[in-house]
Amino acid sequence: MLAKVAPDTLNAVAADSDILTRMPVSDRIRYRLIEAGQRYHANDNIAAHIREGELGELREEVQARLREVLHALVIDTENDHNTADTARRVAKMFVSEVFRGRYEPAPDATAFPNVSQLNELMIVGPITVRSACSHHLCPILGKLWVGVLPNAGSDLIGLSKYARLAEWVMSRPQIQEEAVVMLADELEQRIRPDGLALVMQASHFCMHWRGVKDDGALMRNSVMRGAFLKDATLRREFLSLLERDSR
Numbered sequence: 001m002l003a004k005v006a007p008d009t010l011n012a013v014a015a016d017s018d019i020l021t022r023m024p025v026s027d028r029i030r031y032r033l034i035e036a037g038q039r040y041h042a043n044d045n046i047a048a049h050i051r052e053g054e055l056g057e058l059r060e061e062v063q064a065r066l067r068e069v070l071h072a073l074v075i076d077t078e079n080d081h082n083t084a085d086t087a088r089r090v091a092k093m094f095v096s097e098v099f100r101g102r103y104e105p106a107p108d109a110t111a112f113p114n115v116s117q118l119n120e121l122m123i124v125g126p127i128t129v130r131s132a133c134s135h136h137l138c139p140i141l142g143k144l145w146v147g148v149l150p151n152a153g154s155d156l157i158g159l160s161k162y163a164r165l166a167e168w169v170m171s172r173p174q175i176q177e178e179a180v181v182m183l184a185d186e187l188e189q190r191i192r193p194d195g196l197a198l199v200m201q202a203s204h205f206c207m208h209w210r211g212v213k214d215d216g217a218l219m220r221n222s223v224m225r226g227a228f229l230k231d232a233t234l235r236r237e238f239l240s241l242l243e244r245d246s247r
């Protein structure tokens, strides 16, 4: 999968670090990702492989390539005042706004010990989620609920941190089914609860704006782990509490 750049090319590049600095910034970052054997799918975070100052350069490269896309769409960006600055705007939107969860490190979500030894079901939500589908880059808008069953040894994170972590995972071209699993992994790692449940309900604009043009379609996904898998009563309690605000 990572063998798209022949090993010979990598060696040649490594031998001449000048080549590396002359490469477009996206190739430089890609080179580091391949060297590290790290996957760089649309919903992967690649912040660890981007150096100081490179995000600005990346924005410029994306802008130049978007200008080519507009050119290929036969849009006269020189004389059409509406699109004259579109490449720059969209590049900024992709790199620094809607997809910044790919390029920025995880938000600080410092966990603190569960001093009062809480072991009751805790529900956070609805959290608004905003993303774009990996298939069409069309917006996805929805809500998310998180259920946590902590134990005495769990770490807890502040309420606002759930929203910040969700935003970090969702600010990437996503696939809803993969997004809920990714976010569950991030939360499980930090909290180490007895049970974790996530439900995401979202509206996909690739279904409203194009394709079947179905305006009512909502997609609902859940992840149940630990106690939520084993205990049907707990699962029901969680689902009934969120049923009210999902309508």
Ligand SMILES: [Zn+2]
Binding pocket: 133, 134, 135, 136, 137, 138, 204, 206, 207
């Ligand atoms: Zn789509």
